[in-house]
Amino acid sequence: MKGILLKELYLLxxxxxxxxxxxxxxxxxxxxxxxxxxxxxxxxFMYASIIPVTLLSYDEMHKWDEYARIFPYTPAKLVxxxxxxxxxxxxxxxxxxLTISAVKMAMEGEVQVLKLVAMASLGLFIGAAFGGFNLPxxxxxxxxxxxxxxxxxxxxxVGGCLMAxxxxxVSFSPEFFRVLSVAMPVLWLIPILLAVALFVGSYFLSVAxxxxxxx
Amino acid sequence: xxxxxxxxxxxxxxxxxxxxxxxxxxxxGCIMGLVGENGAGKTTTIKxxxxxxxxxxxxxxxxxxxxxxxxxxxxxxxxIVPDExxxxxxxxxxxxxxxxxxxxxxxxEQAYKDHLTRFGLPEKKSFKExxxxxxxxxxxxxxxxxxxKLLILDEATSGLDPVVRDEVVALFGEFTREEDRAVLISSHxxxxxxxxxxxxxxxxxxKLLLCEEKDALLAKYGCWQGSRAQMDALPAGAVCHFKETPxxxxxxxxxxxxxxxxAIAPLNMEELFLFKIKEAKK
Numbered sequence: 091m092k093g094i095l096l097k098e099l100y101l102l103x104x105x106x107x108x109x110x111x112x113x114x115x116x117x118x119x120x121x122x123x124x125x126x127x128x129x130x131x132x133x134x135f136m137y138a139s140i141i142p143v144t145l146l147s148y149d150e151m152h153k154w155d156e157y158a159r160i161f162p163y164t165p166a167k168l169v170x171x172x173x174x175x176x177x178x179x180x181x182x183x184x185x186x187x188l189t190i191s192a193v194k195m196a197m198e199g200e201v202q203v204l205k206l207v208a209m210a211s212l213g214l215f216i217g218a219a220f221g222g223f224n225l226p227x228x229x230x231x232x233x234x235x236x237x238x239x240x241x242x243x244x245x246x247x248v249g250g251c252l253m254a255x256x257x258x259x260v261s262f263s264p265e266f267f268r269v270l271s272v273a274m275p276v277l278w279l280i281p282i283l284l285a286v287a288l289f290v291g292s293y294f295l296s297v298a299x300x301x302x303x304x305x
Numbered sequence: 306x307x308x309x310x311x312x313x314x315x316x317x318x319x320x321x322x323x324x325x326x327x328x329x330x331x332x333x334g335c336i337m338g339l340v341g342e343n344g345a346g347k348t349t350t351i352k353x354x355x356x357x358x359x360x361x362x363x364x365x366x367x368x369x370x371x372x373x374x375x376x377x378x379x380x381x382x383x384x385i386v387p388d389e390x391x392x393x394x395x396x397x398x399x400x401x402x403x404x405x406x407x408x409x410x411x412x413x414e415q416a417y418k419d420h421l422t423r424f425g426l427p428e429k430k431s432f433k434e435x436x437x438x439x440x441x442x443x444x445x446x447x448x449x450x451x452x453x454k455l456l457i458l459d460e461a462t463s464g465l466d467p468v469v470r471d472e473v474v475a476l477f478g479e480f481t482r483e484e485d486r487a488v489l490i491s492s493h494x495x496x497x498x499x500x501x502x503x504x505x506x507x508x509x510x511x512k513l514l515l516c517e518e519k520d521a522l523l524a525k526y527g528c529w530q531g532s533r534a535q536m537d538a539l540p541a542g543a544v545c546h547f548k549e550t551p552x553x554x555x556x557x558x559x560x561x562x563x564x565x566x567x568a569i570a571p572l573n574m575e576e577l578f579l580f581k582i583k584e585a586k587k
Contacts, residue, residue, distance in 0.1 A: 094408075100393065100400050149393070157390065160357075160385040305358060
């Protein structure tokens with residue numbers, strides 16, 4: 091496992107410095123926009139979830155995906171390396187964003203812990219959902235075909251949700267979340283638990299699909 | 306356990322191709338050449354040995370280990386060189402060494418450095434700047450640096466120039482000086498295999514046409530040149546295969562059917578390979 095992770099680090103250092111720098115910029119922008127009900131807060135989580143896919147695309151481009159199979163790496167370990175990179179990035183994004191936001195709140199007078207927890211909780215969920223949904227397609231079909239499958243499913247999913255929201259008149263206003271967070275702070279644990287469950291479930295699905303790809 | 310590799314009735318079915326009931330045995334201390342045209346089933350056989358694809362029937366054991374159950378352990382014991390080496394382009398040989406150090410339990414850093422020096426591979430030049438020959442040499446250096454017992458090479462020499470190919474082929478001969486080691490090398494360049502192999506296996510259209518000791522083949526067959534009339538005068542059953550050229554006839558003769566006074570040259574494996582394929586197509 092150490093060997094694969096070291097290879098991922100070399101790949102990140104060589105090919106992902108610009109995406110990582112962009113991620114840092116988005117984090118600063120997201121931190122600055124805290125408290126303005128902006129979706130910008132969640133963008134770094136989504137952006138970070140794409141970096142493991144970028145690593146996978148380099149693996150394919152360099153033919154490492156095929157070559158790696160001759161080494162004593164199990165399919166589970168090959169898949170796990172991408173999930174670990176994704177997980178570590180999500181946690182790093184959370185920590186940095188929490189720090190920037192807390193500093194900003196402190197400078198403005200009051201650190202609103204509940205708001206920070208809500209942001210981190212929803213952010214982690216969004217990041218895990220994006221990454222967790224994305225990666226199984228990539229491991230099954232490869233990055234090029236996987237992206238098509240991913241976008242098609244995403245379009246269907248989002249379209250379905252929008253239709254359901256329209257049909258049942260659901261309104262996810264900021265006020266709705268504010269009331270919810272004040273009334274039941276413990277509820278913010280649910281997205282975190284869901285994020286973990288999603289990510290772990292997605293990992294096992296990816297391992298199964300990766301094995302099928304080469305049978 | 307005297308066999309490095311044993312395949313029993315190995316079968317793999319695809320929509321348009323089937324590898325049928327392959328039986329192969331590679332004793333320790335030996336080199337086996339797996340010869341076949343493109344698409345004959347050589348790479349499929351190697352993928353099955355390494356459990357890279359699923360087996361539809363039969364059994365494979367590598368150094369006494371079951372290829373299905375002990376896949377990771379087998380990969381520790383095997384040095385594998387495919388036809389294309391796929392290290393990440395931005396990495397250099399030093400970084401490859403560091404990754405491999407954490408990949409193989411028996412990684413030998415000194416052996417790796419010695420191979421890099423021997424092959425003249427620059428340690429800090431990135432992989433993408435390597436020539437095809439250099440990339441292949443790096444793959445071979447990795448395969449030889451973790452105390453592998455079985456070296457498996459899939460068309461590893463096909464893209465190399467004759468000088469590098471000769472150097473690399475000699476290295477495989479050195480590898481089997483220790484008797485607990487063996488080499489399986491697949492290629493369609495029969496002349497490479499002829500130089501170093503102890504055993505020759507011909508695969509055609511998913512079937513094993515022949516698997517024998519090279520010396521036994523040399524003792525069994527020989528090459529002969531003459532006129533058509535001279536050939537017709539040879540004993541019945543002596544001519545296994547012949548082709549007519551503007552200068553006469555070239556034939557593969559069975560030594561067993563000949564009297565000692567007929568002078569024949571050592572067997573040319575390529576001719577035998579072509580003969581076996583033509584025979585199989587009949």
